[in-house]
Amino acid sequence: MGNTINFTKAALTTLLPPELGKRAVYHDAKTTGLQLRVTHAGVKTFSLFRRVKGGLPERMTLGRFPDMSIEQARKLAARVNSEIEEGSNPAEVKRALKGEPSVSTFFEEYEKRHGMKKKSWSDDQQRFRDYLEKPLGMKKLSSVTREMIGRILSDMESEGKAGATINNVRALASGIFGKAIEWSYLTENPVKGIKTRKSIKRDRFLQSNELPRFFASLGDEPNDTIRDYFILSLLTGARRANVLEMRWNQINLADGIWRIPDTKNGTPQNVTLSPEAAAILVARKANAKGPFVFPGDGASGHLIEPKxxxxxxxxxxxxxxxxxxxxxxxxxxxxxxxxxxxxxxxxxxxxxxxMKLDIEGCRMEDLRIHDLRRTLGSWQAKQGASLAIIGKR
Incomplete structure (x- = not known):
C-alpha cells in the first residue's frame, strides 16, 4: 500500500502538506485501517478506513494530530476494529463512542455508585478538583493514556508535592479507571505500571516559639467560622473531615463531649471538650442557624475548603x-x-x-492544616501524657 509508514511523533510532525487543493493520505504500518489525512493547509487528521459487509468502504474520523496522540489513535482504531470484526456497523460504533462519558462525567457516576460510600470521599473530591479535573476532565475515558497520568504525577513531583499526596492522587485515578473497567466502559487501566513514590512520614508541628505567633494571627482572622474551625481543630486533634462536618446534635455541652458517629476507621469516637473548646461552641451555638457547627454556602451545607x-x-x-x-x-x-x-x-x-534587613524566619514555613492534629499529640507528650491517651485523642 502506498504511503505506508510507521506512525511516530517525529514522522508525523515532519510530514509536509500537499499542494493546494490536494490531500495526502498516509497508512499506519502497525494498525489495520488507521490513516492520517493531511490537507494543503497542514491539518492532520486520524481516521479509520475499513471495508464492511458487501465490500462497501467506510471511513470514521477519529481526531486531529497532535491533539490526539498516536497511541490514542491506535487504541481507538483497535477498539473500532474489534467491534467491526464482531459484526457491528462503523456508524453504530461511532455513535457508541460519542456516547462514551468524559472523565468528569464518569466521576459524577463514580460518586453516586461508589465514592459517597468512602470515609475519605471529601478528600477524593478535593484531589480530583486540584489535580485531575483540569488535565483529564474533558477527555473521553478511553482516550486517557498511561503517559497522561504519569505526566500529572511527574508535574506534582516537580512542584514539590509530598510523596504521600502523589500516591493518593495515583490511587484515586486507579480507583476511578478500575470502576470504569468493572462497569464495562474500559478494558485496561491506564494507571497500571506507574510506580508509587517514596513517602516520608511528616513530623512537623507548631513549635513553642511559633504558637504565640499562630494564635495572635489567628485572633485577627475576620472570618469567625474559619477562626473557630482552626482553634477547634487544634484543641480536639480531630481529623479535618470530622471537624468540617461537625453537627450540633453530636455536641453534648453539659457533659463536655463531642460524639463523632463515624470516623475514618469506621468506629464512633467520643472527644472530650476542653473548657476552651466548649466556650467556643457555646458562643457559636448562640448564633447557630443550621445543623452544622461550621456552615457553608455549598450543597453540603458545611465549610468545605479552609485553605x-x-x-x-x-x-x-x-x-x-x-x-x-x-x-x-x-x-x-x-x-x-x-x-x-x-x-x-x-x-x-x-x-x-x-534597609538591608534579614527577614529570614519571618514566615512560618511548611505547616499544613493536618499538622494541627500532630501539634496536639506532640504537646500532650511534652506534658507527660501516656501514648495510650495520645492515641485515643
Missing part, C-alpha cells in the same frame, strides 16, 4: 514579623487602607530589603 483562611494566618504573621524588624531598626511601616494583605507584604519585603 485560603489557613494561608491568611501565615500572611498576617509574616507581615507582623517584618514590620517588627523594620521598626526595631528605626524604620516605619503602616498598611494603607486600600491595600490588600499580599500587597502590604510585598511592600514590607521591599522596605526591609532597602
Amino acid at each position: 485560603k483562611g489557613w494561608k491568611r494566618i501565615f500572611d498576617r504573621d509574616e507581615l507582623t514579623q517584618i514590620v517588627l524588624r523594620i521598626e526595631a531598626a528605626g524604620g516605619k511601616f503602616s498598611k494603607q487602607d486600600d491595600e490588600s494583605l499580599l500587597d502590604s507584604i510585598k511592600r514590607a519585603r521591599q522596605d526591609a530589603t532597602q
Whole structure:
C-alpha cells in the first residue's frame, strides 16, 4: 500500500502538506485501517478506513494530530476494529463512542455508585478538583493514556508535592479507571505500571516559639467560622473531615463531649471538650442557624475548603514579623487602607530589603492544616501524657 509508514511523533510532525487543493493520505504500518489525512493547509487528521459487509468502504474520523496522540489513535482504531470484526456497523460504533462519558462525567457516576460510600470521599473530591479535573476532565475515558497520568504525577513531583499526596492522587485515578473497567466502559487501566513514590512520614508541628505567633494571627482572622474551625481543630486533634462536618446534635455541652458517629476507621469516637473548646461552641451555638457547627454556602451545607483562611494566618504573621524588624531598626511601616494583605507584604519585603534587613524566619514555613492534629499529640507528650491517651485523642 502506498504511503505506508510507521506512525511516530517525529514522522508525523515532519510530514509536509500537499499542494493546494490536494490531500495526502498516509497508512499506519502497525494498525489495520488507521490513516492520517493531511490537507494543503497542514491539518492532520486520524481516521479509520475499513471495508464492511458487501465490500462497501467506510471511513470514521477519529481526531486531529497532535491533539490526539498516536497511541490514542491506535487504541481507538483497535477498539473500532474489534467491534467491526464482531459484526457491528462503523456508524453504530461511532455513535457508541460519542456516547462514551468524559472523565468528569464518569466521576459524577463514580460518586453516586461508589465514592459517597468512602470515609475519605471529601478528600477524593478535593484531589480530583486540584489535580485531575483540569488535565483529564474533558477527555473521553478511553482516550486517557498511561503517559497522561504519569505526566500529572511527574508535574506534582516537580512542584514539590509530598510523596504521600502523589500516591493518593495515583490511587484515586486507579480507583476511578478500575470502576470504569468493572462497569464495562474500559478494558485496561491506564494507571497500571506507574510506580508509587517514596513517602516520608511528616513530623512537623507548631513549635513553642511559633504558637504565640499562630494564635495572635489567628485572633485577627475576620472570618469567625474559619477562626473557630482552626482553634477547634487544634484543641480536639480531630481529623479535618470530622471537624468540617461537625453537627450540633453530636455536641453534648453539659457533659463536655463531642460524639463523632463515624470516623475514618469506621468506629464512633467520643472527644472530650476542653473548657476552651466548649466556650467556643457555646458562643457559636448562640448564633447557630443550621445543623452544622461550621456552615457553608455549598450543597453540603458545611465549610468545605479552609485553605485560603489557613494561608491568611501565615500572611498576617509574616507581615507582623517584618514590620517588627523594620521598626526595631528605626524604620516605619503602616498598611494603607486600600491595600490588600499580599500587597502590604510585598511592600514590607521591599522596605526591609532597602534597609538591608534579614527577614529570614519571618514566615512560618511548611505547616499544613493536618499538622494541627500532630501539634496536639506532640504537646500532650511534652506534658507527660501516656501514648495510650495520645492515641485515643
